[in-house]
Amino acid sequence: MTVVSDVKQCLASLKGVEASLSNLAKRTEDNSSKRTLHETMMEVSEIVADLKKRVGELENEEYQYKGY
Amino acid sequence: MPEWLEVTVRSVLFVIVLFFMTKLIGKKQIAQLSFFEYVTGITIGSIAGESIMGLDGNLSYGLIAITIVAAIPLIAGLISLKSKKFRDFTEGKGTIFIKDGKVMEDNLKKERITADELLQLLRRKDVFQVSDVEFAVLEPTGDLSVMLKKENQPLTPKDLDMKVASIKEPQTVIMDGKILDEPLATIGYSRGWLKTELEKLGVTIENVFLGQVNSYGELTVDLFDDKLQVPSPQERPMILSTMKKCQADLELFALATEDKVAKQLYTKNSKKLQNAIDKVSHILKS
Numbered sequence: 001m002t003v004v005s006d007v008k009q010c011l012a013s014l015k016g017v018e019a020s021l022s023n024l025a026k027r028t029e030d031n032s033s034k035r036t037l038h039e040t041m042m043e044v045s046e047i048v049a050d051l052k053k054r055v056g057e058l059e060n061e062e063y064q065y066k067g068y
Numbered sequence: 069m070p071e072w073l074e075v076t077v078r079s080v081l082f083v084i085v086l087f088f089m090t091k092l093i094g095k096k097q098i099a100q101l102s103f104f105e106y107v108t109g110i111t112i113g114s115i116a117g118e119s120i121m122g123l124d125g126n127l128s129y130g131l132i133a134i135t136i137v138a139a140i141p142l143i144a145g146l147i148s149l150k151s152k153k154f155r156d157f158t159e160g161k162g163t164i165f166i167k168d169g170k171v172m173e174d175n176l177k178k179e180r181i182t183a184d185e186l187l188q189l190l191r192r193k194d195v196f197q198v199s200d201v202e203f204a205v206l207e208p209t210g211d212l213s214v215m216l217k218k219e220n221q222p223l224t225p226k227d228l229d230m231k232v233a234s235i236k237e238p239q240t241v242i243m244d245g246k247i248l249d250e251p252l253a254t255i256g257y258s259r260g261w262l263k264t265e266l267e268k269l270g271v272t273i274e275n276v277f278l279g280q281v282n283s284y285g286e287l288t289v290d291l292f293d294d295k296l297q298v299p300s301p302q303e304r305p306m307i308l309s310t311m312k313k314c315q316a317d318l319e320l321f322a323l324a325t326e327d328k329v330a331k332q333l334y335t336k337n338s339k340k341l342q343n344a345i346d347k348v349s350h351i352l353k354s
Binding site for chain 2: 020
């Protein structure tokens with residue numbers, strides 16, 4: 001089973017998305033687009049937090065995968 | 069003074085005078101928007117011509133006449149700013165030619181416009197069928213303004229209930245291989261940032277004919293060397309596709325896991341991400 005590494009990969013991608021969205025929101029000049037991007041960034045960061053928790057649980061369950 | 073020299077001096081003098089007069093009256097004079105500007109345009113021109121060639125006449129009379137004629141539209145413009153009645157009188161009102169989709173023949177007659185001329189005016193506005201028109205008015209300037217019936221108007225995103233990202237005007241930051249500092253400062257970037265962006269595209273500043281920054285802070289360039297391929301900005305589509313991929317991954321995890329709590333968590337988050345994608349996709353699509 002490789003679920004932990006899959007979830008970790010997804011988590012990493014989402015973190016990347018979060019950072020890119022925040023970067024884009026900062027650069028965007030149009031205010032409504034800026035707000036939408038920022039809100040989306042917040043939502044993504046909530047998902048990231050959830051996934052992080054899940055990764056922690058999985059690591060406890062499958063101890064040998066820890067550290068990947 | 070020999071006559072040829074006098075003509076030369078007068079010509080130069082009047083060109084300068086006319087230039088400043090026209091500047092003073094403003095863009096309205098050049099567009100000849102109203103009756104006044106049209107008339108003064110002609111009059112000033114002929115006075116200047118007369119003064120240049122009329123060697124026996126006094127030069128100052130010409131200058132006085134031009135100043136007066138130029139002052140009239142200026143004063144009339146100031147008064148018409150204040151008074152609607154005066155404005156209607158000097159600049160005229162529009163004449164309605166088509167109303168509720170029907171041609172007003174009486175108004176056509178009043179302006180002495182024939183059916184052929186009406187069709188011609190409509191064609192100039194890319195309208196070939198009178199029945200497509202809901203409303204048309206002949207402006208005091210002689211242009212026909214046409215409002216098409218709703219079903220013949222171009223389709224807009226609003227008609228389709230489509231969400232589109234609002235954008236701001238792009239700024240031109242490179243012209244003829246030179247950095248324009250003022251627009252660059254307006255959008256709050258430095259020369260250093262621009263150099264990094266150019267490096268990312270793999271081009272040198274000398275090779276750039278035009279470079280513009282859009283409201284997302286993305287640099288697009290046109291090169292002197294048209295054989296060179298420049299990549300288009302990929303960041304926004306990239307974010308969108310990564311989000312879509314992650315959303316699919318989360319759904320997959322939800323299907324794969326046997327733990328009920330985890331399944332719920334994955335499902336909840338995949339839905340959340342889908343909502344986020346829906347919300348932001350109109351901005352990220354380029």
